[in-house]
Amino acid sequence: MNFVLHGSSVSGGITIGHAHLVSTARLEVAHYHIPEESVEAEIARLDAAIARAAEELVALGSHVPADAPTEFAAFLNLHRMILDDSSLSHAPRTLIREQRCNAEWALVQQMDKLVAQFEQIEDSYLRERKADIAQVVERVLNALIGGQTLAEPLASDEKNLIVVAHDLSPADMILFKHHHYGGFVTDVGGVTSHTAILARSLGIPAIVGLHHARQTIRENELLIVDGVQGVVVVGPDPIVLAEYQLRQSRLELERRKLLRLKSTPAATLDAAVVELHANIELPQDVPLALAAGAEGIGLFRSEFLFMNRKDLPSEDEQFEAYREVARAMNGRTVVLRTLDIGADKTLSGNGAVRPNPAMGLRAIRFCLAEPQMFLAQLRAILRASDYGRVRILLPMVAHAQEIEQALALLKQAKQQLDEKDEPYDHSIEVGGMIEIPAAALALPMFLRRLNFLSLGTNDLIQYTLAIDRTDDAVAHLYDPLHPAVLHLISHSIRTATRAGVPIAVCGEMAGDLQLTRLLLGVGLRNFSMHPAQLLAIKERILRTNLTEVRPLAQRVLRSTDPRRTRELLAKLNA
Ligand code: PEP
Numbered sequence: 182m183n184f185v186l187h188g189s190s191v192s193g194g195i196t197i198g199h200a201h202l203v204s205t206a207r208l209e210v211a212h213y214h215i216p217e218e219s220v221e222a223e224i225a226r227l228d229a230a231i232a233r234a235a236e237e238l239v240a241l242g243s244h245v246p247a248d249a250p251t252e253f254a255a256f257l258n259l260h261r262m263i264l265d266d267s268s269l270s271h272a273p274r275t276l277i278r279e280q281r282c283n284a285e286w287a288l289v290q291q292m293d294k295l296v297a298q299f300e301q302i303e304d305s306y307l308r309e310r311k312a313d314i315a316q317v318v319e320r321v322l323n324a325l326i327g328g329q330t331l332a333e334p335l336a337s338d339e340k341n342l343i344v345v346a347h348d349l350s351p352a353d354m355i356l357f358k359h360h361h362y363g364g365f366v367t368d369v370g371g372v373t374s375h376t377a378i379l380a381r382s383l384g385i386p387a388i389v390g391l392h393h394a395r396q397t398i399r400e401n402e403l404l405i406v407d408g409v410q411g412v413v414v415v416g417p418d419p420i421v422l423a424e425y426q427l428r429q430s431r432l433e434l435e436r437r438k439l440l441r442l443k444s445t446p447a448a449t450l451d452a453a454v455v456e457l458h459a460n461i462e463l464p465q466d467v468p469l470a471l472a473a474g475a476e477g478i479g480l481f482r483s484e485f486l487f488m489n490r491k492d493l494p495s496e497d498e499q500f501e502a503y504r505e506v507a508r509a510m511n512g513r514t515v516v517l518r519t520l521d522i523g524a525d526k527t528l529s530g531n532g533a534v535r536p537n538p539a540m541g542l543r544a545i546r547f548c549l550a551e552p553q554m555f556l557a558q559l560r561a562i563l564r565a566s567d568y569g570r571v572r573i574l575l576p577m578v579a580h581a582q583e584i585e586q587a588l589a590l591l592k593q594a595k596q597q598l599d600e601k602d603e604p605y606d607h608s609i610e611v612g613g614m615i616e617i618p619a620a621a622l623a624l625p626m627f628l629r630r631l632n633f634l635s636l637g638t639n640d641l642i643q644y645t646l647a648i649d650r651t652d653d654a655v656a657h658l659y660d661p662l663h664p665a666v667l668h669l670i671s672h673s674i675r676t677a678t679r680a681g682v683p684i685a686v687c688g689e690m691a692g693d694l695q696l697t698r699l700l701l702g703v704g705l706r707n708f709s710m711h712p713a714q715l716l717a718i719k720e721r722i723l724r725t726n727l728t729e730v731r732p733l734a735q736r737v738l739r740s741t742d743p744r745r746t747r748e749l750l751a752k753l754n755a
């Protein structure tokens with residue numbers, strides 16, 4: 182065995198395969214010297230790439246939809262200005278001449294210099310423009326390397342390949358949905374970042390926070406990704422390999438056994454009925470949800486339809502995607518969450534970096550600031566509601582007026598459809614995500630105004646504990662068992678249940694086997710998770726006696742000693 186890297190497991194299972202290193206162009210460009218006689222050709226290569234990037238920006242500008250956010254055009258102008266500026270387009274030429282370095286290297290050197298200068302600026306808005314410089318450079322780098330995207334198809338068998346990257350954005354990750362890699366490992370990222378959630382939804386072993394994987398693993402090297410322990414074995418010796426092959430076949434056997442539970446109704450041993458729904462990102466995920474026997478879609482993260490594209494999806498395009506899901510679910514509920522863009526999920530070209538994007542214009546805040554875009558999405562959802570049991574879910578609500586404004590826009594969207602005699606479900610239900618502590622604490626405000634609630638525990642934990650879910654430096658503090666988190670969850674479930682308002686959990690806690698009995702014990706009867714986790718959770722529910730679990734769950738809630746909490750949890754799961 183050569184060496185082992187430790188990280189945080191995102192999804193279980195074991196995969197054995199060969200490393201495929203992928204690059205985000207900016208971080209990992211090639212560095213090499215060029216011969217004297219190639220200098221002019223290298224400069225011409227740089228100029229051609231700059232010209233191509235400029236053409237892309239012009240093309241983007243001419244396709245801005247009428248209802249696109251106003252910031253979009255401003256951002257394009259800014260990027261064009263940066264590209265035209267001699268400090269970006271001319272200075273690298275001098276570097277190529279003087280240092281005889283390749284164009285990519287010259288460009289990145291100049292970017293680092295400019296970014297360092299921006300970092301000195303006191304004005305925070307101007308300081309943050311360094312992100313725009315990086316994005317423009319990335320565009321030119323992509324043009325230099327021939328416009329390959331991260332997920333270019335590979336000739337070899339993808340199932341035997343393990344993607345190794347320094348970092349992957351949610352937008353990168355969604356591209357991998359079109360592929361069938363054996364596993365993923367990254368240097369950075371928290372386990373509930375959207376990148377990690379997407380990796381989990383692929384149902385393959387994945388590990389984040391390995392720190393040095395991208396630097397130390399070589400292309401094509403044999404790897405074992407142990408998603409159970411959160412380790413990567415690099416260059417395993419034959420004994421270790423044989424041991425892992427054995428473990429892998431055992432896990433596969435267990436997975437196949439679980440498939441037998443697909444049509445078994447989820448209920449505890451003492452007959453408490455539980456609903457199990459699936460989280461999806463794209464219409465193409467529906468077959469997985471159905472294969473796992475999901476009773477419905479509990480969370481359709483619609484924002485992924487808006488990523489990796491230069492324009493916004495039109496109302497018709499959205500309608501078709503939503504209708505596809507509604508039809509495929511054939512009468513089962515589809516909870517369609519309205520656009521939750523912001524924080525780590527960005528629209529291509531939405532380059533205006535805010536000082537603190539997780540707390541900025543994200544989700545419902547963004548939608549209310551862009552009413553035309555929001556109205557288009559609401560009309561698309563309403564139109565799709567004629568084809569199935571569609572519900573609307575509003576993300577990140579915290580204020581009563583946000584609900585009121587969203588409901589007023591929904592009314593307007595309905596009127597617009599009425600004028601055109603378009604059919605839709607006139608009594609479509611509207612729910613809210615409880616993922617900001619304020620919303621959990623002021624629950625009656627939401628119970629009065631909404632038909633159902635869904636606890637977004639990923640953000641609820643992030644905002645309760647002030648832990649950035651994407652930052653692996655604080656990942657160890659991201660704790661679903663923190664008394665404050667458990668209090669907010671149990672309080673919300675109890676209050677909503679008493680008021681007769683359905684409440685679900687759709688954050689990653691719903692798919693965590695260690696927490697199933699605890700959540701059942703505090704009264705949860707509706708779980709929504711990635712299809713890959715659903716059958717294992719069902720099996721746990723089928724083996725649970727609620728009468729035994731309830732008092733233990735209450736003891737976990739009362740515990741103020743983290744060690745004791747974990748002991749009680751172990752007892753609960755025994
Ligand atoms: C959550 O926050 O728990 C949630 C389900 O939404 P997302 O992970 O998309 O933020």
Ligand code: MG
Nearest residue numbers: 616637639640
């Ligand atoms: Mg959330």
